[in-house]
Amino acid sequence: xxxxxxxxxxxxxxxxxxxxxxxxxxxxxxxxxxxxxxxxxxxxxxxxxxxxxxxxxxxxxxxxxxxxxxxxxxxxxxxxxxxxxxxxxxxxxxxxxxxxxxxxxxxxxxxxxxxxxxxxxxxxxxxxx
Numbered sequence: 553x554x555x556x557x558x559x560x561x562x563x564x565x566x567x568x569x570x571x572x573x574x575x576x577x578x579x580x581x582x583x584x585x586x587x588x589x590x591x592x593x594x595x596x597x598x599x600x601x602x603x604x605x606x607x608x609x610x611x612x613x614x615x616x617x618x619x620x621x622x623x624x625x626x627x628x629x630x631x632x633x634x635x636x637x638x639x640x641x642x643x644x645x646x647x648x649x650x651x652x653x654x655x656x657x658x659x660x661x662x663x664x665x666x667x668x669x670x671x672x673x674x675x676x677x678x679x680x681x
Contacts (some may be wrong), residue, residue: 554598554657555606555672556621557635560614561588566593567608569620573597576608583639593624593632594641594648599657609673622667623657624650631667 557567559574568589570578579593582590583637591608599606599670622628630652632638644651 554593554596554621554623554655554661554666555608555618556592556620557589557591557608558617558669559588560617562614562617563587563589564613565589566611566613570607571604572599572607573680584637591642593621593638594653595655596624598655598658600658606672612673615673616671618672620661620666620668620670621661623662624655626651626654627658662673 555634563579565578568578573595574591575597577590578587578625579587584590603610606618612618622631627650629649632640633647633649646652660673
């Protein structure tokens with residue numbers, strides 16, 4: 553997965569409509585039961601090979617809502633399978649874990665910026681400094 557939607561989400565639907573791989577579901581379909589939009593980690597590819605930046609963050613009107621998560625790779629399998637934040641999908645009775653199938657991710661985002669709430673998109677005034 554590599555991006556996560558925080559509690560600041562205002563459920564405006566902008567991110568869901570621009571996601572090129574349909575990895576985002578609305579608050580009614582959130583498998584965790586929370587009342588906010590949810591990025592399916594087994595589907596998100598951070599828009600790698602599609603756009604220059606993740607489109608969910610580019611369109612989100614609430615700066616700070618889209619943050620980097622760990623890359624959906626075998627090295628991070630335990631993060632995605634033992635964390636209450638995620639409800640991974642299944643295919644043919646197999647849980648869609650990173651060990652089952654890794655996903656593309658932005659290699660230029662260091663591990664130190666992942667999984668700790670680092671913003672994908674920053675406010676325009678912060679980008680200028």
